[in-house]
Amino acid sequence: MALYHEVHGPADGETVLLSSGLGGSAAFWQPQIPALVEAGYRVVGYDQRGTGRSPGTLPAPYSIAHMAQDVVEVMDATGTTRCHLMGHALGGLVGLQLALDAPERIASLVLVNAWSQPNPHSARCFDARLALLGALGPRAYVEAQPIFLYPAAWAAAHADKVQAEVDHAFAHFPGEATMRARIAALRAFDVDARLGEIDVPALVMGAMDDTLVPWTCSRRLAEGLPHATLDLIPHGGHAHSATTAAAFNDCVRSFLARASHSVTAS
Template sequence: MSTLHYEVHGPSDAAATVLLSSGLGGSAGFWQPQLGALIAAGHRVIVYDQRGTGRSPAALPEAYAIADMARDVLEILDATRTAQCHFAGHALGGLVGLQLALDAPARIASLVLVNAWARPNPHSARCFDARLALLGACGARAYVEAQPIFLYPAAWAAEHAQRVADEVDHAFAHFPGEANMRARIGALRAFDIAARLGEIAAPALIAAAKDDVLVPWTCSQHLADGLRDVTLDFVAHGGHAHSVTEAEAFNRGLLDFLSRVAAPAAIA
């Protein structure tokens, strides 16, 4: 049985399973805007809290890597008797999917990569340097107060001010600790599989917002250029978390992609 917190939603006899992996926050709750749409479309859906976050508490080692996060997903697939899944990952979660597609390709029917990347870039590095400096100098509260700046377009955040404030309070109440956050950021900053993209055969949906202030959309274009079977879904607006801010449009693209890729057996 997995030591990670995970949830299985939707019909147990579904033709396909979709596993959703969130970004740096690590929470299953990030995918709430997609959950209902996926279940309504007949999919079996797995969401989980990543190790060292939320309801999966653990002390992470300094040398923690994306490969460790990929092994956690394999643990969940085994625990839920899932032979193969459609893997959707946001940012860091997308890196986990790419690693899985290299390490255990038979388990991945398709990839959905949302504002993800294959190698480090100097702009995102500058953003993470600033966030880590804020965490070290001012603490967790200042760190989570700054988080919406990187996630959401300014106009959307202003229009949804109470929702954003509630999210900040929740993030502070469930902050995984400075050591775990540094380990997770270290893992994503060390990730570089740019030279291996051509090894990945799984069909991929590359979704990106061109106004993402944390991860340049050109990182998604690089993924598209390197992968072998790609569907593009680039939007002009929505920010780093455009699956939240433009959920209806994002869900249409996601469901359309899933309807076009081959559906594997859900359960081993």
Template sequence: MTLHFEVHGVDSDAPSVLMSSGLGGSAGFWRPQLPGLVAAGWRVVVYDQRGTNRSPGVLPDDYAIADMAHDVVEVLDASGTARCHLVGHALGGLVGLQLALDAPERVASLVLINAWSRPNPHSARCFDARIALLAGSGRRAYVEAQPIFLYPAAWSAAHAEHVAAEVDHAYDNFPGDANLLARIGALRAFDVDARLGDIGVPTLVATATDDVLVPWTCSQRLADGLPNATMDRVVHGGHAHNVTEADAFNPVLLKFLAQQTQQQKQPTHNQPDATFSGQRK
């Protein structure tokens, strides 16, 4: 089985950022960030997570965030990336936390966008409702509801064509009920709350107060529990505020990453592993 990844940026010796998306699993989620990162001189690796989009495959019922972190190690090896600054949204942030515990030598810093360290009852209720919608009304209803959890209502109304196209794409590339349920099960079981003190890398915790899926207090708990964390909290933007408020988010991201290059001398690349698919852009 292969994972689809892309490497953006022309300087092969530049420091590397790996970006891990949320439940949708798509490399395309990071379009609002890619141009600015590349223009700032970063080498950026994005990938489609296993069992989604261009990385097909059947996931086992017991698929876990630890398995997703192992997949990141394989993407790093395949793309010739010895160490990375990992930027993760929601589920992707959980993958980053797990990777920092399991393979700390591969992680130079973390950016956690609306992520969490342990289950909470509000998010559990949201996922219960989404699972029931999938079971009772089918895939189309499930993907039509996705923007409600991702975006503020005013932003969705103002970008109706974009949202409609995104919903159609999600429907056309639906990973299958079993894969989706396995991925939801993995994120719902994730709990590293007691181990946050073991993650010492510099971390930017980014959150939006109006996130309707993950309470911003989950990010506050991360910032309080991680030994080397700073928190950027915005009032508006929803669960995907790096998309809806990209003009505000991107300078914060770039500033944090620039600070890391000043503080760390990062190893760059290994030899790529030819068993993985990928393309350089």
């Protein structure tokens, strides 16, 4: 079944493809899409297989490589030969995998609170989330989600927005089997030994108060990728693309301008 996708901006602009985190929805990138379009980019968003408007059964055992192949399908469906891929967390893993599997399709990577190998802290967080899901069901799982996404003060100051997101996530929950398969895929991901093979410009973005993914994972990515720029901020949480959107967008647009110039020059 074809994946839901949407295209924004000028048809002749360089393409930025947006790959979301565990939630899988293109809507995660609402704070970024207008800024990218204003900068002249053609923006492609999609709902990942088994989530949102892309229902379907996942292959077993499910892997990040399957998700990377789905990106190729979206690119083919939208007539996209090559893209700048921006991925958040799980979406960043998809970008890394695609850069290894089909390097000719990737012009640059923006990796937001992503990682190259498992770590014990994130494993503990996922164990707790899966325990909630198994013992108490989807409602408890999605009610806990903001704890891992946002800084406490930001979540308290935006309580109505956060609750609306929780209610939406519950209404569109993909099912326990799908969620467990997606989490298992990201927990199994390990390309740390292959980072040196990824020969494209990369912007590695991390928030040092991320509750789910230690900022040291971003530092490790920047150390291992041959052409990486590391952007660390002290506050913003796991979803700092939303909590610090203006600064985040400025950083991304500046990187993309440099990456585009590099691609043109080569």
